[in-house]
Amino acid sequence: MHSPNAPHNHQQCIDDALNQARTVCATRQQKLTPIREQVLACVWRSHKPVGAYTILEELAKQSSRRPAPPTVYRALDFLLENDLIHRIASLNAFIGCCDPGNGHRGQFLICRQCQETIELTSAKINQAISDAARKAEFTLESQFVEVSGLCARCQEAG
Amino acid sequence: MHSPNAPHNHQQCIDDALNQARTVCATRQQKLTPIREQVLACVWRSHKPVGAYTILEELAKQSSRRPAPPTVYRALDFLLENDLIHRIASLNAFIGCCDPGNGHRGQFLICRQCQETIELTSAKINQAISDAARKAEFTLESQFVEVSGLCARCQEAG
């Protein structure tokens, strides 16, 4: 996995994400409808978390008929349930999942300057969280680990 | 620190929190005004995250004159800045800090059933996050670690 703010062919990211999503949905016998695919593509336009209403604007541009909020939220719910995107709670936004369909426990490094976000799946972090939960007799079901700070590039930029 | 859903004299929690807040503010030469104190007390009414509009309702009950949202949000901002409360991003809510004034990096175990929330400060989790950030050349500034699941009591309750 490259760093999202390293130079790369981003169209490739989008294509990969869509292809992987198709595979996941086919396997699960879930339908990746045009709207859901559009929303997923929109989430993947960048490596930054995207708000629901930004997606809404984008769909409006693309399709002459302006969809209503539930259209977007329903698509986002579908994508969340099928482990194709993550919700970034601290920003009320959404970002593409780098390992779709696996229901992994990700962590996010979010640059407060440029918003570029790095997704990690650190076994160490997850282990530490699992251990702490067990110690507290707490059954872990889901987690948000969101770190805010400055990415390498923005640190250099001063 | 007792577990929040263990039986305890909760009035003591509130009193302690207010006293510690007074100390922190005195040290920092910050003013813990009546409104700020009311909001803090309200956040400490329970060991569950409390929404801003719930606080608003509470203030309305207490003071005959209904405050407007900014009143509450400004008080919450003050309390956040002075490390007296935490924001629970995944619930858009706020909870009292168990170690006020220290700007520590907390973690939260939030029961999805009863909402009782355990605050941890696991050095292991924090170390794992710091390590992961460093490895990604990312400068950590703040973090949200929020775990959802079932607390011991709610597991037993079935």
Add this chain to the structure above:
DNA sequence: TCCAATAATGCAATATTATAACATTCTATC
């Protein structure tokens, strides 16, 4: 003591994010 500067609060309006409820259309299967 009075004045000016700053901080805190009041207040109205509005922005942003998210959901509820119900109608309609689409799709797969028989």
Add this chain to the structure above:
DNA sequence: GATAGAATGTTATAATATTGCATTATTGGA
């Protein structure tokens, strides 16, 4: 091609949060 279930459309509204400006309170200095 009937029908059941899924998906989408549509309207309204709920829930969360902020902006901008007016007013009041507090503080420190002349």
